[in-house]
Amino acid sequence: MRKNNREIKESLAQKRLKAFLDSTPGIVHNLSNPLTIISTYSQLMQMQEPDNTNITKMVEQSKLIENILNNIVYISQNILKEKPQQININTFLKNEIEYFRANPLFKHKVITTLDLTDKIPVVVNSYFHLSTLLFTIIQLTLYFFQSSEEKRIYISTKKKTNSVVISITVSVDDITNIINENEYKPLIEAFNDALIISQEVDISTKINRKNTGTEFVIEIPDKT
Amino acid sequence: MRKNNREIKESLAQKRLKAFLDSTPGIVHNLSNPLTIISTYSQLMQMQEPDNTNITKMVEQSKLIENILNNIVYISQNILKEKPQQININTFLKNEIEYFRANPLFKHKVITTLDLTDKIPVVVNSYFHLSTLLFTIIQLTLYFFQSSEEKRIYISTKKKTNSVVISITVSVDDITNIINENEYKPLIEAFNDALIISQEVDISTKINRKNTGTEFVIEIPDKT
Structure with missing residues (x-):
């Protein structure tokens, strides 16, 4: 079947995005x-002048840059991985939340x-499925935060007998039950899509x- | 029509890539x-100690970091833009080539x-179409460079009466006329796709x- 120009462009755009x-x-x-050079020299100077606040x-600041860079490498290397892999849920959450700070609303408001509880086991699951679920929840939340006074996200983890549980409470009422709005619709659709596919990796989600x-x-099932 | 899980995953993956x-x-x-702080303090120290090589x-090095960051912002903001926009071909080429340095083979080998001629006019065209053409050419070239001794790319620009011409000479013979190879096939397909869509924005490509x-x-037609 011959593709039309629209389909060709979509396929090329996807290739560009993947390459990016x-x-x-x-x-x-x-x-x-260059960052290592800066960091090495500034640490050398710090040893010579420990009281120099500059x-x-x-x-x-060079450590701060290093942390941000480590974070985007972690995200870029995991975000599309569907193959079951060991995931430390706390590391996962810290990195994903750090990454959302690229969004000015998230970062500043x-x-x-x-x-996070330290005593949770490493799970084996699809990074893509889990992170996409979190991604769609945060996207949905940020949409409502644009017009809400309170902007709080509280995330906790706990261990159950055969699973690890992530609880995300956002300061928005009835987030999944709003009348149809153009901007909101694709976000709730993405969230519903994430719910559908998460079933194939035995991740279940409840909304309270x-x-x-x-x-x-x-x-998330705890199977190793 | 209900989408199946594979289609849902592809659509979500695309959303994740776009968000990235x-x-x-x-x-x-x-x-x-943090980079501004580092750069400001190091410049202040340089004024006090102009002979300190560290x-x-x-x-x-902080300027080097700044250049790389400017480059990826430029790329990320333009790469998918189809709407006709003013493109300075020299700036375009400098940024695209700088960006390929993310590829270790390209950077080191x-x-x-x-x-580049200074005297070429700004063209009005689709950044996506033009950069995708260049992208597929370089991808194809890098594939052959893996197994070739000589790895040279020579890029020049010139002005013609009603167009701007980019010439890219790569040190590989018969690049588009090789027997079918699994790895090579998607690259030549992408290049052919880029050729097909570039016609809709009046970009023509010849291979010599x-x-x-x-x-x-x-x-590229010179119309403003």
Whole structure:
């Protein structure tokens, strides 16, 4: 079957997007070389002048850059991976939440609390399925946060007998039950799509109305 | 029509990829804040100690980081833009070639020469179409460079009466006329796809066999 121009363009655009994602580790590598020089020299100077606050700040800021770069490499290397892999849920959440800070609204206006238990096992699942579920929940939440006074996200983890549970409570009432709005529709559709596919990897999601907002409870089987 | 899980996953993966691309300026913004602090303090120190080579290196390296960050913002903001826009072909080529340096083979092994004329007009065209054409040519070239001794790309620009011409000569013979190979097939398909859609924006491409390799001649109409 011959493709038409629209289909060809979509397929090429997808290739470009995939190549852009795949180029991330290479770009970060190119950034790491000069960053290492800066970080090494500023640490050397810090040893010579431990009381110089400017030098101390430079050391701190180069570490901050390093953290952001590590985060985007982690995200770029995992985001599309469907093959079952070991996932440390706490590391997953810390990295995903850090990554959302690319969004100015999330970074500057949303108060996110991570309340993570250390004692949860590593799960084996699809990074793509799990992160897409989180992604669609946060996208939906950010849409409502544009027009809501309170912007709080509270995330906790706990262990159950055969599963690991992530609870995400966002300070929006009835988030999945709003009248049809153009902007909102694709977001709720993406969330519903994420729910549908998460069943194939045995991830289940419940939505609870709470007086503090809406709670998403994501349960991931603990099988190794 | 109900979508099946495979289609849902593809559509979600595409959303994730698009969101990743769109998050680039935000991430670069988050990197710019600490980088500005480093760059400011190192420049201040350079003024106090102009002969300190370590400080001079830090100033240089922070500029290098800044250039890479500007490049990925430029790429991320233009790569999918189909709407006709003013394109300075020299700026376009410099940025695209800089961006390919995310690829280790391109960065470390390929000798790229940019021979750009200053006197070419700004064209109005689709960034997506033009950059995708270049992208597929370079991808194809890099595939052959894996197994070729000589790895040279020579790019020049010139003005014709009603067009701007980009000439790309790569040191590979008969690049588009090789027997079927599994890895090669999707690359030549992508190149042919890029050729097909470039017709809708009046970009024409010729391939010439030269004794120095294969020349791709891309002609972009000069209409404003």
